[in-house]
Amino acid sequence: MYTEITAAELDSQLKEGKSINLIDVREPDEWQEGHIKEARSIPLSELQERLNELKQGDQDIVLICRSGGRSGKACDFLHAQGYKVVNVAGGMLQWPGEVAFGE
Template identity: 45%
Template sequence: MNFETVAPNAVPEGAPLIDVREQNEWDAGHAATAQHLPASTLMENLDQLPETDDPLYIVCRSGGRSFQVAQWLNGNGFEAINVAGGMDMWFESGLPIVSDGEGEAYVL
């Protein structure tokens, strides 16, 4: 099985980016183009994944959950790529994040 991991700045513009963190983490700060689909609810919400021929880029806080989710998706007929270092590295790389709450976005 071919399993890829890429740095946040290697995620192609416009690629489907799935954030698998929990609601409070998402609310604090996330990539503006990401779709929220918590790992804890993934199994019952597979129908919410975008229908695309492009790989799904999976991100969490530091890369652990997204690695597991991407592995599972790849083993179940999807093409998924883990975003190494997660939102921590996304933010450290200077890539923009937005918040669903009040105040400045941050990674929780």
């Protein structure tokens, strides 16, 4: 199993300057409509082909989507592959922080 954090907890950690390996698994059109500036976009549909981009090291991989469902699926998949993952419960719908737009 993997752990979960809330969007507010993620926002607090980023504001404290914590380095977070944050992956947004939404599709490109959703990403362009608004995302967390510290995140990287790797859509769930491309995750399996782009595992080499995840940068594990000692850091957990924190996954976010619109509501927490797709990122939960990504967590299930990556956890089964041996990655240390954290799901952002509530996803971008619960995100209280600033949002970046475009690419």
